[in-house]
Amino acid sequence: MTKSIMIVGVGGQGTLLASRLLGNALLKANYDVKISEVHGMSQRGGSVVTYVRYGESVDSPIIEKGEADIILSFEQLEAARWLPYLKATGKIIVNTQCIDPMPVITGQATYPDGIISSLKKIADVLPVNALELAMTAGNPKAVNVALIGVMASQTEIPYEVWIETIKETVPEKFLELNLKAFDLGYAKN
Amino acid sequence: MQKKLMIGNAAVAEGLKDAGCRLVSSYPGTPSTEITEHASKLNDPNLYCEWAPNEKVAVETAAGAAIAGARAFAAQKHVGLNVAADPLYTMSYIGVNGGLVIAVADDPGMHSSQNEQDSRHHARASKTLMLEPADSQECYDFTKLAFSLSESFDTPVLLRLTTRIAHSTSLVETKEDEKPAVKEYEKNIAKNVMMPAMAIKRHVFVEERFDKETEWADTCEINKVEMNDTKIGVIAAGITYQYAKEALGDKASYLKLGCVYPLPVKLIKDFASKVETLYVLEQLDPFIEEHCKALGVKVIGKEKFTKLGEYSQTMIKEKILGEKNEILSTDIDVPGRPPVLCAGCPHRGLYSALKQLDVFVSGDIGCYTLGALAPLQMMDTTICMGASVSSLHGRNKVRPDESKKSVCVIGDSTFIHSGITGLINIAYNQTNSKVIILDNSITGMTGHQQNPTTGKRINGDPTTAVDLESLCKAVGINRVIVVDPYDIPATKKAIEEELSVDAPSVIISRRPCALLKEVKHNPPFTVETDKCVGCKACLKIGCPAISIKDKKSQIDFTQCVGCGMCTPYCKFDAIKEGK
């Protein structure tokens, strides 16, 4: 069975590292993996999405509406935007951070209230204050690794594989910080 | 060899190295850029890589190397091949000595493009063989194969990618073969000098070559038949094959095409005879479909499947099997999140000055095209790279009385790409056109590539830099001024002055991109809440770091780079420099 994970957020939030770590961990765990992400215009502060699919043998690299087993959202509004991609039985992990998009800044639109409680009515939602976790780990920049920790706890990839992957992917001087942030996220579940 | 995860573009680059390619010359363009970036980072002493000023120069550079006997390569996005179409169409006649491979990356769905053209038409029109890989492994394998086909058929070979192949990651196993040496060069006027007498003969060769290639396409390994259930048959290539497999699995039989031009004849007829209902699944235009129909093969194509945007497994499943995914929905009204100019982007300063002048803006392509979106909305037209300059000249010829209220904007990379020729026309054929060059010292939109104005080559090595001021003067523009877009009032004043003059001007708006590593940022600015009256004047600048919270302005410290462009907008002196 092919499994599908989506990582969504705002261009510039560091979602790319998250998909790289996930891809490498899956490879280490001996899965066939396909990852699809779009570079270019949307990375300038737009809504960004990465699709990760794994299993014995993967054909399509993209995920469609109703197909994601897990959605990891780096931002609340993006969680609402990509929700239709979640399987009815899937799980959505939401960082509680909010970033106003330009239509909200210019007053053409409003940032909706109560996103998490609306999502909870129809889906399995796991809200996470990743900024707080990252601060506890020692640096607000570790938000993405804290979120990966939360997601990791929802996959069948063994804990040790994740730790090995982080050690291989993250530069030495940030390693301790990132391992700490990962563990805090991993324990969140 | 151990398998590695690679995006399709990186796999093409690895293929170049392992095929013994000697020269890569490209112009950046999403989704093709990473091929050349990755090739350069391989640091192979035998693989020379460069960014050319535009695609025509890139393909001609590669053509020169191929005629000289070396394997050579150029990459570009779909619209880039329009720029390089001229050398491509005639190189098809000349053929090669060392192999010549040209990658073209289409962007169905227009994630980062100004049109949705289907580059397979270039293969047909130029009579050039075209391969289309369906994953990263095939990107690697087909790149190597393309060079040997190029040499055995004596033709350039096109390698067609699409966004979901170029930017998708999958496993690749590489294999180093023996690399061919650079071949001897022998003068051969009949083959290499294309003037009528010679070209007439080469055209005969091209048509004969086409027949041989078609024969090859009928039997080659990369056009594969997979027989399963025969009620449904599918002909597909590239990413669409993956979507079809995902959607239909063994409920269908497949003819997967690795070569999309020339298309096989016998193979298609044979496959069609073995299945009940035959679909051609292809994004964009009915290219394979029309070929099948011309052969008298009955297929279902565009009457059921759209010519617009990207396909997917869900769409194929729904249209062929009638199965639908269950979809969750909420009543949350989700506002859009369009891309924006970054906090501290110098383009914002220039547009803010233009907004105060209320002028017609002939636009171009780059990060600065985002100035067309709210709240700046300071762009009237955008056609293709370089067109801002030449089309402003055309406008000013027919609306001369409005030339004092009209400007064009063009980035540094775009100006060198094809803006300079338009500027020469302005000087030569005399309009009072006002050309603004947005010089942020980098090719921004495609992810920070060096260009001839930056003083650095692809690998960061220092080199000579185009002196934009002297260049513009040399073509006959006497008024060339430089402004700092962070100083919006001074920029506005300078543009106003140039608009009042009866002569062409170039205004260089110069300030490096805020995302460049070497650019030092100031501490983030803050809003003094007791001074802020909530008038929202600071929002007019459209900075993503400024928003309203509890009726007052606030500046997001994680985004603000301390450029200070917002301060003149606050009449209450509430925005303070950071410490």
Ligand SMILES: Cc1ncc(C[n+]2csc(CCOP(=O)(O)OP(=O)(O)O)c2C)c(N)n1
């Ligand atoms: C013919 C063609 N080639 C390449 C591209 C891709 N492309 C879009 S904008 C751009 C360059 C932008 O650089 P610059 O003009 O310096 O502006 P900046 O993005 O830095 O503001 C490129 C290469 C294109 N759209 N058309």
